[in-house]
Amino acid sequence: QSALTQPASVSGSPGQSITISCTGTSSDVGDYYPVSWYQQHPGKAPKLMIYEGIKRPSGVSNRFSGSKSGYTASLTISGLQADDEADYYCCSYAGSSLYVFGTGTKVTVL
C-alpha cells in the first residue's frame, strides 16, 4: 500500500487560510473509508485534528475543517496562527493494510 500523496510544504501569513490536500486511490481515500488528519509538532506525538473526514475532537479549534472530493481529501486551516506551524498527516483506512498515512505536509506561518 503506497502512502497517500500530500504537498511537501504549504505556507501562509497569520490570519490567512490554507488548504492541505491528500490524494489516494480507489482502495483508500476514494472508497467509503473516511480520512483522519493529525498535527505533529517537533519531538511530539501526533495529535488528532479531524476524524471521519469532517469531525473535530473535543478541544480542537473550529478553525480546522475537513472535506473530500473523489480521491482527494483536504484539511483547511482558517485564521492561521503561529502555533499552527507543524507537520500535518492525513490517514485513511486501507483494507488489510488497515491504515495508510500521507507523506506529510510542513506548514509554515510566515
Added chain:
Amino acid sequence: EVQLVESGGGLVQPGGSLRLSCAASRFTFSSYSMNWVRQAPGKGLEWVSYISSSSSTIFYADSVKGRFTISRDNAKNSLHLQMNTLRAEDTAVYYCARDDCGSSGCYVQHWGQGTLVTVSS
C-alpha cells in the same frame, strides 16, 4: 485522560531482537483495539501493526510481516511488539496508539509519547 506509556526501546545490532511494551491506563483497555505506528528520523508516519480487543484479529504492514509479532495482555493492560531480525530501516520512534471507531470509520485518537529504536552496529 487516556494514558499510553511505551518502553523497551534502545540500541540493537542488525539481526537482533527487541520487545516493546505499552502500559495503558485510565480507560478500559480490554474494550479497545490497539496499533503500533512508527516514524523514522525525519520521516513520516508508518502504520506497523493492529490487534483487536480480544486478539482474534491481527494485521501487519508488509514491511514487518514475518519479523514482528504484536500481542496484548488484557489482565495487565499491556500491549507488546516483539521485533526480530531487525534491520537498519526499522530505526524509528515507535508509538502505541489506541484505535477508536465512529459511525463511519476508525482512526487513532490517543497516542503514547513514543520509544526510540535504533538498529545499528
